[in-house]
Amino acid sequence: MRTTMLLVAAAASASLAACKWTDFDDLQGQTWVDSTEKPDVKSADYGVAIARGADASESGSSGTLAVIGAGPGTYSELGYTAAGASSLKTNGLVLTSLGVMTLDSPPIFLASPTSSEVALVTTGDTGSIVVAAGKHTLEIHQLFVGNTTLGAGAGIATTPDAATYVHPPPFPAIATPPDREPLVAVGDVVMGTVYGLPTNTPQPACKLGDGTATAIKIGALGSVANVGGTDDVLVWSAAGKLHRYPASVFNGCPNATPVIPLASTATGDAPMFAPGRGSQILTIDATRVLLQGHQDTTKGNASFLQVYDAATLKPVGKSVAKDGMRSAAFLKTDAGEFAVVGLPGAAIDGTTAGQVEIYRIDPAGGLADPAVPVAILHDAQPESNELFGRSVAVVPFNGKQVIAVAADNEIFMYFRANLTSGTALYAETRQGR
Numbered sequence: 001m002r003t004t005m006l007l008v009a010a011a012a013s014a015s016l017a018a019c020k021w022t023d024f025d026d027l028q029g030q031t032w033v034d035s036t037e038k039p040d041v042k043s044a045d046y047g048v049a050i051a052r053g054a055d056a057s058e059s060g061s062s063g064t065l066a067v068i069g070a071g072p073g074t075y076s077e078l079g080y081t082a083a084g085a086s087s088l089k090t091n092g093l094v095l096t097s098l099g100v101m102t103l104d105s106p107p108i109f110l111a112s113p114t115s116s117e118v119a120l121v122t123t124g125d126t127g128s129i130v131v132a133a134g135k136h137t138l139e140i141h142q143l144f145v146g147n148t149t150l151g152a153g154a155g156i157a158t159t160p161d162a163a164t165y166v167h168p169p170p171f172p173a174i175a176t177p178p179d180r181e182p183l184v185a186v187g188d189v190v191m192g193t194v195y196g197l198p199t200n201t202p203q204p205a206c207k208l209g210d211g212t213a214t215a216i217k218i219g220a221l222g223s224v225a226n227v228g229g230t231d232d233v234l235v236w237s238a239a240g241k242l243h244r245y246p247a248s249v250f251n252g253c254p255n256a257t258p259v260i261p262l263a264s265t266a267t268g269d270a271p272m273f274a275p276g277r278g279s280q281i282l283t284i285d286a287t288r289v290l291l292q293g294h295q296d297t298t299k300g301n302a303s304f305l306q307v308y309d310a311a312t313l314k315p316v317g318k319s320v321a322k323d324g325m326r327s328a329a330f331l332k333t334d335a336g337e338f339a340v341v342g343l344p345g346a347a348i349d350g351t352t353a354g355q356v357e358i359y360r361i362d363p364a365g366g367l368a369d370p371a372v373p374v375a376i377l378h379d380a381q382p383e384s385n386e387l388f389g390r391s392v393a394v395v396p397f398n399g400k401q402v403i404a405v406a407a408d409n410e411i412f413m414y415f416r417a418n419l420t421s422g423t424a425l426y427a428e429t430r431q432g433r
Helices: 010-019 245-250
Strands: 032-039 046-052 066-068 074-080 088-095 108-113 118-123 129-134 137-143 164-167 181-186 188-190 205-208 218-225 231-237 242-245 253-256 280-283 288-294 302-309 314-325 327-333 336-344 355-361 376-377 393-396 400-407 410-414 425-426
Touching: 046 400, 046 410, 066 108, 066 393, 066 410, 074 410, 108 164, 118 164, 118 181, 129 181, 137 181, 164 231, 181 218, 181 245, 188 245, 205 245, 218 288, 231 288, 245 253, 245 302, 280 327, 288 327, 288 336, 302 425, 327 400, 336 393, 336 400, 400 425
Parallel strands: 046 393, 164 218, 205 253, 218 280, 327 393
Antiparallel strands: 032 410, 046 066, 066 074, 074 088, 108 118, 118 129, 129 137, 164 181, 181 188, 188 205, 218 231, 231 242, 280 288, 288 302, 302 314, 327 336, 336 355, 355 376, 393 400, 400 410
């Protein structure tokens, strides 16, 4: 249950300076965060995953957040005016119409780096993989039903392990080259979502190897810009290694060798973390990525966070190894670069409610030393099993980046935030306040 903190306008500035900013959890008056409870949709579990939506130039408003809910699966959009008022723009598209009966756990929900398009990658109801994408709605973008290009009778498993948006080279059978489309991993195979393939045309697929006869079990996917105008594909294997491949794997191949072979760490370094389903490779820029990995829930609760050099595939700066990190986003503000990490099982004052931790990425490129949170977000009134931080996103709002957090049946949008030191992570972003 939310409460309202009302501040007298004349005393607002002094009051804000004196209060713990993380304790604010409503938009009323001069508070800093908007909380939107589950709208009137059929979803029994709101805010399972969130992703950046449209910016002002595309949506006609100052920010949009795309939301996936479960039980049955739904797609909704929250819109925010320049002053921070929220409204439900898309009210619970039920995903059964797209062939999605239940959502994988966790669902793979992506945002394109160059537009307002988002994509849901999940298991369909007919032994298939559904890729549903769009701007302000979801439509069947591609339906994977298996592939026979990898050998006689070779089929593809039907539960996706990872996905990322990629800018691939032109696809021979398609007149209009794709811009950025989802690349989906299943086991040791990646498949490009080539929109508009003729009926019954096999999906382009590529079995990835490490330069030997060993195939790579894929735990997470990412992409970085290449000098040729396309993206290279980063693969974090279930064995704990980082690999880099050319974007041509999007279009299918009989085999692939990493651009930079093998290890992600120098001789003598400890092995990398072996990522489970839902782990992430987040692009910082053309030279660096942020890796957030966690174990499958059946194997434990250990998790990992570190910046890696996208060219050398070596770690940069400090790492964080702790239990409970399940989601992450990259944030850039006037105060610097940060990793925003969700820990939905964290205890707040003895209540398992969840929290979000923010880590600074220093000018040298990695997590700052010491690698400790520079800010912590949580609900001012923590509730048992609230799952605050089950998913996090960075959303464009009035020309700035702000933090959004998914909890159980609730979405939090932070319009202003401070570091623990009292300095601004980002100042007030709402207009007319």
